[in-house]
Amino acid sequence: xxxxxxxxxxxxxxxxxxxxxxxxxxxxxxxxxxxxxxxxxxxxxxxxxxxxxxxxxxxxxxxxxxxxxxxxxxxxxxxxxxxxxxxxxxxxxxxxxxxxxxxxx
Numbered sequence: 001x002x003x004x005x006x007x008x009x010x011x012x013x014x015x016x017x018x019x020x021x022x023x024x025x026x027x028x029x030x031x032x033x034x035x036x037x038x039x040x041x042x043x044x045x046x047x048x049x050x051x052x053x054x055x056x057x058x059x060x061x062x063x064x065x066x067x068x069x070x071x072x073x074x075x076x077x078x079x080x081x082x083x084x085x086x087x088x089x090x091x092x093x094x095x096x097x098x099x100x101x102x103x104x105x
Contacts, residue, residue, distance in 0.1 A: 020045035021102050028066040029053070041067070046098045048075065048088040057085040070097060 020043045029051075030036035040052040049065070057063070061077040065087065075087035 020048075020050075023101055025068055025101070027051070027068065029057075029063050030066075031064040031072070036066075039065075041065075042084075044093075044098070044101055046089075046092045046095065048078070048086065051085045051087060053083050053085060056080065056083060063087065069100070 023041055023044045025041040025044070027039050027041050028036045029039050037053070037055055039054065041049045042052050043050045051057075051065075057077050057080045059077050059080050061080075063075050063077060064072045065075050066072050070093070073093070074090040076090065077085050077087050079086045
């Protein structure tokens with residue numbers, strides 16, 4: 001029989017680079033006027049968003065997300081599970097733009 005002592009690794013409570021906030025925003029996925037589909041942004045940070053979609057997305061997909069009052073932002077789908085997906089923006093939202101969403105909700 002073997003015996004060993006170990007020290008558990010400390011787990012980070014949050015891997016995000018910036019805080020996220022719950023929101024409820026109608027948005028669209030698609031480039032220009034092509035292949036646009038509706039979605040809802042259910043939480044948002046300067047670096048990304050969690051989306052509730054009406055059609056399944058795939059991890060690793062690059063999307064164009066149209067946010068109200070901002071326009072199109074390019075995002076990469078990091079994870080997807082049925083009709084929920086997490087995406088990371090290629091360019092973070094400006095702090096004042098992000099703060100504007102918090103005031104509205």
